[in-house]
Amino acid sequence: MSLLDAEAVDRGLAALDGWERDGDAIVRRLRFADFRAAIDFVGRVADLADAADHHPDLFNSYRRVEVRLTSHDAGGITRRDLDLAERIDGVVGEGAEPA
Incomplete structure (x- = not known):
């Protein structure tokens, strides 16, 4: 999959809703x-990640969660x-x- 501009x-x-770019x-x-x-x-x-075969980085600290998505194989953000x-x-x- 190709990188998005x-x-x-x-x-x-x-x-x-609530997503931002970070690098x-x-x-x-x-x-x-x-x-x-x-x-x-x-x-x-x-469950969603397994179904899509696309796995985010997930960080949890008590009641806070950060979800970070990138396409490592493409080197950045893809569709x-x-x-x-x-x-x-x-x-x-x-x-x-x-x-």
Whole structure:
């Protein structure tokens, strides 16, 4: 899959909820009601990632989660990252807020 240029990444991010560009990745940081809610979200993301065969970097600290998407094999952001970000937005759930 080929890298997206900066304009294509910006257009893709504009259609997503709370994602931002961070170098050669897109990132979303969330805060949940408690640790269990955060871990449940990580599990939902893991299911989506396995189904897409595209695995994000996930960081969890108590009730905070950071999701970082990049296409390592392409060396940056591709359509796969934006597509998975959109699917992840669909499983964030109630009560999550930007961190």
